Amino acid sequence: MKKFIILLTSLLFFGCQKSEVEPDLSEQVKGIYSVYFVEAGNESIRFPYEGITIGIELQPVSKTKANYVITTNLDSDKSTDTGIFELKQGTDQITLSEDGKETGFIRGTFFELSNVAADGSRVTIKAKK
Numbered sequence: 144m145k146k147f148i149i150l151l152t153s154l155l156f157f158g159c160q161k162s163e164v165e166p167d168l169s170e171q172v173k174g175i176y177s178v179y180f181v182e183a184g185n186e187s188i189r190f191p192y193e194g195i196t197i198g199i200e201l202q203p204v205s206k207t208k209a210n211y212v213i214t215t216n217l218d219s220d221k222s223t224d225t226g227i228f229e230l231k232q233g234t235d236q237i238t239l240s241e242d243g244k245e246t247g248f249i250r251g252t253f254f255e256l257s258n259v260a261a262d263g264s265r266v267t268i269k270a271k272k
Contacts, residue, residue, distance in 0.1 A: 199256075
């Protein structure tokens with residue numbers, strides 16, 4: 144009987160513990176970010192530049208995934224690129240990955256993407272909400 148009471152008490156204690164709630168990272172990053180700086184190799188451009196603007200919109204898919212739409216406006220011409228970022232909580236930022244490869248991060252209202260272009264040069268995009 145004593146063992147039964149200990150077992151019952153253990154089950155109640157451990158069974159009633161609250162599980163940690165996973166934060167909704169996509170809600171934390173959703174919104175529109177305005178690109179203000181692009182660096183490709185040794186070249187850098189501050190935006191807006193000669194009528195060109197770039198915006199990045201993030202929309203929640205799940206707690207750890209967000210759709211992205213990158214829109215480039217050049218006068219009346221508009222082009223878009225879309226995809227899905229996987230989101231992971233870091234110590235002071237949310238890491239962005241695409242196809243299992245880390246591509247950037249969001250820290251507060253600051254957004255940075257980094258990628259290697261086909262010619263081997265690194266392309267870095269910086270944006271703010």
